[in-house]
Amino acid sequence: xxxxxxxxxxxxxxxxxxxxxxxxxELMERAATLVFNEINNRLQGxxxxxxxxxxxGNNGGDGLVVARHLIQHGYHVTVYVVNYTDKRSDDFLAxxxxxxxxxxxxxxxxxxxxxxxxxxxxxxxxxxxxxxxxNRPIEGWVADLVKMIxxxxxxxxxxxxxxxxxxxxxxxxxxAIIEANYTLSFQSPKLVFFLPETMDYVGDLQVLDxxxxxxxxxxxxxxxxxxxxxxxxxxxxxxxxxxxxxxxxNVLIAGGSYGKIGSVLLTAxxxxxxxxxxxxxxxxxxxxxxxxxxxxEAMVITDNENEALSSFPGNFNPDVVCFGMGAGTSSKTMExxxxxxxxxxxxxLIDADGINLLSKNKELLRLIPENSVLTPHxxxxxxxIGEWKDDFHKIKLVKDFSKKYKVIVLIKGAHTFTxxxxxxxxNNSGNPGMATAGSGDVLSGIITSLMGQNxxxxxxxxxxxxxxxxxxxxxxxxxxxESVLAGDIAKNTGKAIRSLFNREVKELRNN
Ligand SMILES: NC(=O)C1=CN([C@@H]2O[C@H](COP(=O)(O)OP(=O)(O)OC[C@H]3O[C@@H](n4cnc5c(N)ncnc54)[C@H](OP(=O)(O)O)[C@@H]3O)[C@@H](O)[C@H]2O)[C@@H](O)CC1
Ligand SMILES: Nc1ncnc2c1ncn2[C@@H]1O[C@H](COP(=O)(O)OP(=O)(O)O)[C@@H](O)[C@H]1O
Ligand SMILES: [K+]
Numbered sequence: 324x325x326x327x328x329x330x331x332x333x334x335x336x337x338x339x340x341x342x343x344x345x346x347x348x349e350l351m352e353r354a355a356t357l358v359f360n361e362i363n364n365r366l367q368g369x370x371x372x373x374x375x376x377x378x379x380g381n382n383g384g385d386g387l388v389v390a391r392h393l394i395q396h397g398y399h400v401t402v403y404v405v406n407y408t409d410k411r412s413d414d415f416l417a418x419x420x421x422x423x424x425x426x427x428x429x430x431x432x433x434x435x436x437x438x439x440x441x442x443x444x445x446x447x448x449x450x451x452x453x454x455x456x457x458n459r460p461i462e463g464w465v466a467d468l469v470k471m472i473x474x475x476x477x478x479x480x481x482x483x484x485x486x487x488x489x490x491x492x493x494x495x496x497x498x499a500i501i502e503a504n505y506t507l508s509f510q511s512p513k514l515v516f517f518l519p520e521t522m523d524y525v526g527d528l529q530v531l532d533x534x535x536x537x538x539x540x541x542x543x544x545x546x547x548x549x550x551x552x553x554x555x556x557x558x559x560x561x562x563x564x565x566x567x568x569x570x571x572x573n574v575l576i577a578g579g580s581y582g583k584i585g586s587v588l589l590t591a592x593x594x595x596x597x598x599x600x601x602x603x604x605x606x607x608x609x610x611x612x613x614x615x616x617x618x619x620e621a622m623v624i625t626d627n628e629n630e631a632l633s634s635f636p637g638n639f640n641p642d643v644v645c646f647g648m649g650a651g652t653s654s655k656t657m658e659x660x661x662x663x664x665x666x667x668x669x670x671x672l673i674d675a676d677g678i679n680l681l682s683k684n685k686e687l688l689r690l691i692p693e694n695s696v697l698t699p700h701x702x703x704x705x706x707x708i709g710e711w712k713d714d715f716h717k718i719k720l721v722k723d724f725s726k727k728y729k730v731i732v733l734i735k736g737a738h739t740f741t742x743x744x745x746x747x748x749x750n751n752s753g754n755p756g757m758a759t760a761g762s763g764d765v766l767s768g769i770i771t772s773l774m775g776q777n778x779x780x781x782x783x784x785x786x787x788x789x790x791x792x793x794x795x796x797x798x799x800x801x802x803x804x805e806s807v808l809a810g811d812i813a814k815n816t817g818k819a820i821r822s823l824f825n826r827e828v829k830e831l832r833n834n
Contacts, residue, residue: 325545329513335510335536357507374442387419446477447478452486478504480506488524510540546746549749549751573641574599575643577647590771591618644669647679648675652676664690664691737755762795765791766791
């Protein structure tokens with residue numbers, strides 16, 4: 324799904340009104356009725372106190388429409404108009420009149436702190452104060468109101484966006500923002516919903532298709548994509564009946580050092596479980612027995628050194644190499660890395676200590692083959708691109724880096740971002756059970772496997788991140804968040820692929 328900016332959404336709004344020959348008030352009615360339907364489905368007529376806080380722009384207008392429908396369906400509703408200015412939008416005013424026509428309980432105007440109502444923990448709060456029109460941080464008594472709503476701990480549902488969040492920029496420190504339990508957003512999720520600094524304000528997210536013009540959305544240049552099941556399905560390449568192991572990639576996983584051999588095992592297991600035809604592991608000697616016993620399906624090449632890798636096996640020509648997990652950053656391993664980058668010219672995957680070695684010796688960046696994939700976690704990323712001021716700055720730095728070195732860079736996190744030049748792919752699978760040692764090693768194995776199976780690097784990264792999250796979701800649903808081990812994520816990649824299609828294994832082939 325494309326993620327549009329606030330500006331593009333406002334434009335889509337205008338184009339839709341024009342093309343569908345409707346008024347903006349009708350579009351508001353359509354959008355806000357969908358919000359009402361969701362709330363009604365959820366509450367099923369429950370007699371709980373509903374407090375709706377409406378701004379005076381169109382977000383507030385949505386709130387008034389929702390209020391009207393709720394009242395007409397017999398809910399206990401109190402409407403508050405958060406009168407931060409007197410410049411009310413036309414559609415707000417039209418719906419204000421409509422609301423007054425159906426109830427004697429007219430909206431209560433809040434103009435300062437004196438007008439704040441009591442909010443109890445059992446209330447259902449609807450936040451329709453600001454939407455995509457917010458253009459400066461919330462201040463003064465309105466900020467106090469937001470704070471009061473948050474402190475009440477009442478269940479809070481935000482319409483379109485939690486008030487106080489900007490769709491496309493960082494909110495800045497200590498600003499007032501609604502901490503929603505649930506956000507019903509119109510047409511396109513907003514970028515800030517997925518960033519580490521702002522995702523916690525959103526709560527559970529649901530996007531409502533309000534029927535904005537498809538052609539406009541199709542053509543809109545966004546460069547930001549949310550990756551969900553549909554996108555994953557469109558990237559997946561089925562296996563063919565008439566095939567053999569040579570068709571599914573020969574991958575080399577190089578890494579590990581004394582005490583960290585398990586990392587390579589996890590990566591190789593994930594690669595094989597994602598479908599690699601052949602997998603060879605390159606480790607220091609000390610790992611030989613561990614790896615041969617732990618994963619008999621893999622072949623092993625040992626280094627001359629006992630405890631860390633020191634020289635790249637140049638006489639071996641795999642389809643793709645993945646380097647770095649558990650490798651350490653000793654000078655010997657730096658020699659290995661140097662050797663490797665000077666020898667191997669097809670796209671590679673560099674993870675963990677591979678990234679740390681790049682940060683130690685930035686000269687090596689120029690040697691990375693085009694279309695390689697780098698998979699740093701935030702700590703490793705800092706070594707590569709330096710400190711960032713906020714999430715938007717981080718994205719800019721990573722885009723610049725990706726363009727400069729022609730590589731694909733992941734920003735790993737609860738929503739992993741895959742950055743390829745100016746394109747951002749935001750992953751929407753995964754869960755907190757995946758915050759466990761070795762989870763990243765598994766991800767590297769999955770992506771490397773796909774690269775070896777002839778997926779374009781960017782698709783291997785985007786699909787690999789999605790499958791990794793989905794495998795983690797399957798593992799967590801079976802054994803609970805706390806118990807998920809990285810090995811469980813590796814084990815479930817096959818189930819993840821199958822679940823994309825809800826079909827029997829036999830049907831997942833190209834005949
Ligand atoms: N796009 C779509 O597809 C559809 C959108 N719809 C809905 O419209 C919403 C957008 O509505 P909107 O443009 O009227 O803006 P909104 O968020 O209500 O607030 C703007 C008002 O706030 C003011 N203001 C700003 N910052 C401020 C501050 N810090 N402190 C104080 N005031 C501040 C600003 O005035 P200013 O003072 O800047 O002149 C202005 O008066 C959108 O989120 C969705 O809910 C649907 O109905 C239909 C389909
Ligand atoms: N809360 C979370 N939700 C979804 N995915 C997560 C979460 N926490 C971690 N992950 C995923 O787990 C992986 C952790 O990678 P990394 O930090 O490199 O782990 P390690 O170094 O232990 O292998 C990343 O792919 C990340 O996206
Ligand atoms: K809102």
